[in-house]
Amino acid sequence: MMTLIGASLLLAACGNDSASKDGSSAEPDAAQLAEQKCMGCHGKNLEGASAPDLTKIGAEKSEDEIHDIIKNGTKGGMPSGLVNDAEAKELAKWLAEKK
Ligand code: HEC
Incomplete structure (x- = not known):
């Protein structure tokens, strides 16, 4: 009988903080974006x-x-162009759920 244990440990050290900090490819967080970009005019x-008021905009x-x-x-x-495209999508989805 042969043992097959061992090969599975090789895959452990891949991509941890690959795309997390540059703000372009990371998944945008709508609530945080709204706080930074929208609340100055739309209220905190x-x-x-x-x-x-945007609290019922989804309705x-x-x-x-x-x-x-x-x-x-x-x-x-x-104003237009406050956020990039991916961020605009994320915000729209988030706001559309507010009803
Ligand atoms: C400089 C001030 C300002 C900022 C910053 C701002 N807005 Fe606005 N927003 C307005 C004004 C003023 C209106 C009303 C426009 C109108 O009636 O034509 C508006 C309207 C809207 C509307 C339509 C509301 C409705 O009842 O029809 C949405 C949705 C909206 N903003 C989303 C956002 C989001 C999301 C952000 C952040 C990315 C943001 N706004 C940032 C000033 C701002």
Whole structure:
């Protein structure tokens, strides 16, 4: 009888902090993004300030509409280009669940 133990330990030392710190390829965290990029105008709980309340935005607008607003801004004062594409998607998904 031969033993087959041993080969499985070779795979242990791969990628730990590969894409975690540069902010471009890491998975965006919507809540943290909102805090950094949105709450200055929308209020620290998104309850509205100089900009509208977003706490029930998902009841009014679809994820696509929200994504479009985040990406392109509005004539009413919502700036465009605050976040990159992946971040805009993540935020839209997160906001669309607020209803
Ligand atoms: C410089 C201030 C400012 C910042 C920063 C800002 N917004 Fe806005 N936002 C506005 C204003 C003003 C409006 C209202 C625009 C209008 O009525 O046309 C708005 C509108 C919106 C709307 C539509 C609300 C509605 O009821 O139709 C969404 C969604 C939104 N913002 C999301 C975001 C997100 C997400 C961020 C962060 C990435 C963000 N905003 C950052 C000013 C801002």
